[in-house]
Amino acid sequence: MTERLFNFSAGPAILPEPVLEAARSALWTFEDSGIGILEHSHRGAYFTRVIEEAVANCRKLAGIGEDYEILFLQGGASTQFFMAPMSWLGNGKTASFVNTGTWSKKAMKEANVFGDVHVAASSEDENFSYIPTNDEISWQDNAVYAHYTSNNTIAGTQFTSIPTPPSSMPLLCDASSDIFSRPIDIGAHGMVYAGAQKNLGPSGIALVILRKDLIESANEGLPSMLQYRVHAKAGSCFNTPPTFGIYIMGEVFKWILEQGGLDAMAKINSEKAAILYDFLDESEMFRGTARKDSRSNMNVTFRANSEELEASFIKEATAAGLPGLKGHRSVGGMRASIYNAFPTKGVTALVDFMKSFEQKNK
Amino acid sequence: MTERLFNFSAGPAILPEPVLEAARSALWTFEDSGIGILEHSHRGAYFTRVIEEAVANCRKLAGIGEDYEILFLQGGASTQFFMAPMSWLGNGKTASFVNTGTWSKKAMKEANVFGDVHVAASSEDENFSYIPTNDEISWQDNAVYAHYTSNNTIAGTQFTSIPTPPSSMPLLCDASSDIFSRPIDIGAHGMVYAGAQKNLGPSGIALVILRKDLIESANEGLPSMLQYRVHAKAGSCFNTPPTFGIYIMGEVFKWILEQGGLDAMAKINSEKAAILYDFLDESEMFRGTARKDSRSNMNVTFRANSEELEASFIKEATAAGLPGLKGHRSVGGMRASIYNAFPTKGVTALVDFMKSFEQKNK
Numbered sequence: 021m022t023e024r025l026f027n028f029s030a031g032p033a034i035l036p037e038p039v040l041e042a043a044r045s046a047l048w049t050f051e052d053s054g055i056g057i058l059e060h061s062h063r064g065a066y067f068t069r070v071i072e073e074a075v076a077n078c079r080k081l082a083g084i085g086e087d088y089e090i091l092f093l094q095g096g097a098s099t100q101f102f103m104a105p106m107s108w109l110g111n112g113k114t115a116s117f118v119n120t121g122t123w124s125k126k127a128m129k130e131a132n133v134f135g136d137v138h139v140a141a142s143s144e145d146e147n148f149s150y151i152p153t154n155d156e157i158s159w160q161d162n163a164v165y166a167h168y169t170s171n172n173t174i175a176g177t178q179f180t181s182i183p184t185p186p187s188s189m190p191l192l193c194d195a196s197s198d199i200f201s202r203p204i205d206i207g208a209h210g211m212v213y214a215g216a217q218k219n220l221g222p223s224g225i226a227l228v229i230l231r232k233d234l235i236e237s238a239n240e241g242l243p244s245m246l247q248y249r250v251h252a253k254a255g256s257c258f259n260t261p262p263t264f265g266i267y268i269m270g271e272v273f274k275w276i277l278e279q280g281g282l283d284a285m286a287k288i289n290s291e292k293a294a295i296l297y298d299f300l301d302e303s304e305m306f307r308g309t310a311r312k313d314s315r316s317n318m319n320v321t322f323r324a325n326s327e328e329l330e331a332s333f334i335k336e337a338t339a340a341g342l343p344g345l346k347g348h349r350s351v352g353g354m355r356a357s358i359y360n361a362f363p364t365k366g367v368t369a370l371v372d373f374m375k376s377f378e379q380k381n382k
Numbered sequence: 383m384t385e386r387l388f389n390f391s392a393g394p395a396i397l398p399e400p401v402l403e404a405a406r407s408a409l410w411t412f413e414d415s416g417i418g419i420l421e422h423s424h425r426g427a428y429f430t431r432v433i434e435e436a437v438a439n440c441r442k443l444a445g446i447g448e449d450y451e452i453l454f455l456q457g458g459a460s461t462q463f464f465m466a467p468m469s470w471l472g473n474g475k476t477a478s479f480v481n482t483g484t485w486s487k488k489a490m491k492e493a494n495v496f497g498d499v500h501v502a503a504s505s506e507d508e509n510f511s512y513i514p515t516n517d518e519i520s521w522q523d524n525a526v527y528a529h530y531t532s533n534n535t536i537a538g539t540q541f542t543s544i545p546t547p548p549s550s551m552p553l554l555c556d557a558s559s560d561i562f563s564r565p566i567d568i569g570a571h572g573m574v575y576a577g578a579q580k581n582l583g584p585s586g587i588a589l590v591i592l593r594k595d596l597i598e599s600a601n602e603g604l605p606s607m608l609q610y611r612v613h614a615k616a617g618s619c620f621n622t623p624p625t626f627g628i629y630i631m632g633e634v635f636k637w638i639l640e641q642g643g644l645d646a647m648a649k650i651n652s653e654k655a656a657i658l659y660d661f662l663d664e665s666e667m668f669r670g671t672a673r674k675d676s677r678s679n680m681n682v683t684f685r686a687n688s689e690e691l692e693a694s695f696i697k698e699a700t701a702a703g704l705p706g707l708k709g710h711r712s713v714g715g716m717r718a719s720i721y722n723a724f725p726t727k728g729v730t731a732l733v734d735f736m737k738s739f740e741q742k743n744k
Contacts, residue, residue: 025416029423032625040418044406054387054703056402058584058630061391061706094456094586095607098621102605130605217622222420224456224586224624243464243492245457259460260579262586263394264626268420341416344423 026366028344030173030319030357031197031218039271039361046267057267062260070263071256074270078227081273081282084206089235091228091248092256092266096215097123097196100226102130103246104192104211107238108164109135116140116163118183121148121172122350123194131167138163140185147351148175150311159185165210166191171198173218174348176321176355177314182208190234198318199227200276201360202286210234216265218318219359220272225265276360285360292364293317296356299371305329305378309353323353330354333377342370388728390706392535392681392719393559393580401633401723408629419629424622432625433618436632440589443635443644446568451597453590453610454618454628458577459485459558462588464492465608466554466573469600470526471497478502478525480545483510483534484712485556493529500525502547509713510537512673521547527572528553533560535580536710538683538717539676544570552596560680561589562638563722564648572596578627580680581721582634587627638722647722654726655679658718661733667691667740671715685715692716695739704732 027034046057053066060067075090084090093099109115113135117128119142128137138160141152159166166185170193171178178198182205185191190210199214206212211230217223228248235248244250250258256266279285297315300308300322309321324330330353334346347353358367389396408419415428422429437452446452455461471477475497479490481504490499500522503514521528528547532555533540540560544567547553552572561576568574573592579585590610597610606612612620618628641647659677662670662684671683686692692715696708709715720729 023416024411024418027417027421029417029421029426031622032421032423034421035418040409040420044409047402047406047409049386054385055389055391055705056386056397058402059389059391059394059396061394062585064391064706094458094461094624096456096621098607099456102607106605130607133603133605215622222624222626223424223622224627241495243468243495245460245464245492259458260393260577260585262456262584262624262627264584265586265624343417344426 025341025343026363026369028342028356028358028362028370030344030348030355031215032223033218033357033359034361035221035268036272036275036361039268039275042271043268058264060263062257062263067263070267070270071261074266074273077270077273077277081200081276082204082206082229084229087232088206089230089232089248089252091230091251092261092269093226093228093251094224094262096223096226097194097213098126100194100213100228101127102133103248104165105131105134106242106246107248108234110239111135114138114160114163116160116166116185116189118142118152118157118168119144120151120169120177121175123172123174123196124169127167127169127194135164140166143177146311148172148177149309149314151177151179151314154181154183157183159189161186163189165189167194169194171195171316171318173197173319173357174351176308176310176316176319178316178318180313190231198316200282200285201289201318203282216269218357221268222265225262225269227269288364289317289358289360292358292362292367293320295364295367295371296320296358299374303374303378305381306374318357318359320356320358321347321351321353327352329381332381336377337370337373340373342373387703387705388725388731390704390718390720390724390732392706392710392717393577394585395580395719395721396723397583397630398634398637398723401630401637404633405630420626422625424619424625429625432629432632433623436628436635439632439635439639443562443638444566444568444591446591449594450568451592451594451610451614453592453613454623454631455588455590455613456586456624458585458588459556459575460488462556462575462590463489464495465610466527467493467496468604468608469610470596472601473497476500476522476525478522478528478547478551480504480514480519480530481506482513482531482539483537485534485536485558486531489529489531489556497526502528505539508673510534510539511671511676513539513541513676516543516545519545521551523548525551527551529556531556533557533678533680535559535681535719536713538670538672538678538681540678540680542675552593560678562644562647563651563680565644578631580719583630584627587624587631589631650726651679651720651722654720654724654729655682657726657729657733658682658720661736665736665740667743668736680719680721682718682720683709683713683715689714691743694743698739699732699735702735704735
């Protein structure tokens with residue numbers, strides 16, 4: 021069996037090895053069923069239990085009450101970018117966004133198909149290297165909803181507290197790249213959504229946590245697949261859902277619970293990221309690119325003293341079994357994505373490699 | 383390792399065992415990469431090769447030229463039900479449908495959100511137990527496109543030839559339940575689409591084969607994710623695609639090629655279904671429900687002499703290791719789904735079981 025590498029990919033990303041082990045077995049036959057997990061009917065008893073357990077463990081992990089619906093939908097966060105405004109905007113209606121980078125901008129672009137977009141704050145003036153503070157955010161008073169991106173995968177920034185729009189204004193959060201990496205106050209949100217392929221599972225499935233009154237207030241007359249109420253009523257099985265993705269997500273939920281839940285996960289993630297940030301702060305060759313108060317514990321972005329050094333570094337790191345460190349094509353430099361499933365020893369290996377690279381290229 | 387059963391599920395359905403074996407290995411590390419197939423970046427070299435090979439083998443299997451785009455999309459056939467009319471219909475525009483059952487009706491319902499629906503033919507008068515002949519279909523002359531469902535999973539009927547709307551009218555086909563089970567003349571269609579979970583792979587991914595001029599003529603101003611042109615331009619990687627589904631579909635394409643391609647597949651499927659239909663025609667307890675000229679080689683629907691016998695039969699068959707035989711909840715009775723990957727010996731086992739059940743309950 022080929023050795024597995026420390027994979028720094030930003031997504032699809034590394035998954036917990038116990039989950040992969042379970043999936044390999046389930047692929048051939050799930051539990052005692054004699055039928056592989058890919059081959060089970062989504063309406064059969066085995067899969068019904070899988071999806072019910074996934075919902076229950078999701079609720080347990082984040083303390084989510086019955087006033088919220090847990091949905092497993094297809095199309096990733098990119099589908100939520102338009103499905104939310106299609107549900108609640110319309111002519112003359114506005115949504116108010118905090119713009120912290122590429123993903124906020126994509127969400128704003130799709131919202132603009134259905135209504136007006138208001139920019140409540142933006143960190144574009146400093147190349148998205150920081151997160152605006154609550155004082156720097158001016159929500160539009162009559163916006164139908166407010167929206168922010170909790171972690172910017174590309175710039176390596178992360179909100180450290182939840183922004184606070186007026187209490188009557190539902191707050192929507194794209195948490196694709198930091199969901200369940202730390203405790204989250206779902207009650208402060210109208211909706212939290214996340215593509216699975218960073219912290220939760222494979223690509224091709226999104227987790228949507230949605231306050232039930234918002235489901236009811238959504239626009240009608242839309243295609244069935246684009247109505248949250250249709251999916252909610254059918255328990256995410258209006259059409260054949262992505263069963264394997266739901267199975268894996270359920271296994272990841274169990275794994276997080278085994279790690280001690282979201283508090284424990286946050287502690288591990290914060291200590292893990294600190295190993296890398298501490299080195300970046302003392303290095304004379306490498307430097308972090310995000311402002312210190314806005315640093316992400318999920319995506320650590322950094323530069324070296326020259327683009328030539330960066331190219332050699334990425335090449336040599338890949339050869340040394342540390343793949344996936346190239347920064348997003350839109351910003352260059354390096355990025356270490358160290359989501360929940362990324363092991364601490366992988367970060368230590370990276371820092372050791374950086375130290376020796378710096379020494380060698382002094 | 384638990385023994386695998388003959389799984390008659392209508393979808394998600396049985397997959398070829400060599401594909402499952404390959405997937406189990408790839409889950410831990412794909413080829414020599416040291417990274418599992420779920421964890422590979424969709425923009426990395428390994429996955430780029432996976433998707434390029436899948437497209438190439440799809441073209442090879444069905445002889446699809448460069449005038450058609452091959453797309454891997456999320457949301458299943460249910461998303462195509464609305465994405466097609468959203469792309470080509472509008473106020474005052476009509477699509478003309480052959481209604482052969484539940485799935486045709488669902489497609490018609492979603493089309494009606496965006497334009498007018500014309501029923502060119504329907505077999506509802508006989509509970510969808512037959513496929514209208516070409517002579518029985520009256521397309522609306524000014525329809526923007528024509529639509530049919532090549533195989534009705536629920537009633538167990540299948541078109542034996544492609545319907546022929548006026549040559550200038552693009553013909554759309556929902557081939558979810560019989561795609562690549564036999565040769566298909568893609569050139570006779572504007573678009574062929576299929577949810578993967580019956581003949582092609584896991585749920586959560588749809589194959590869309592689309593004539594390029596139709597992509598260009600589609601409505602603009604829609605959300606990015608709902609525009610075929612956006613997905614075509616990005617090679618199905620506009621957002622993170624369902625990478626595992628694409629990998630599995632690619633492996634299934636290779637497996638079909640190894641079986642001898644679509645001609646060989648058709649021969650196997652037709653002989654396989656005949657074993658069951660021949661028995662149904664001679665049995666005094668069981669009878670097929672579809673009209674003989676409209677019988678599906680994918681889903682064989684049948685009834686017994688009483689509902690009590692049917693209930694016992696399904697229960698005893700399941701206990702004997704033949705699960706998934708219960709008919710769709712909307713029609714009752716029994717259904718044996720015997721897609722490409724379903725082995726002939728499983729059909730023989732079913733017929734043997736039916737014979738002994740009939741003998742025992744005489």
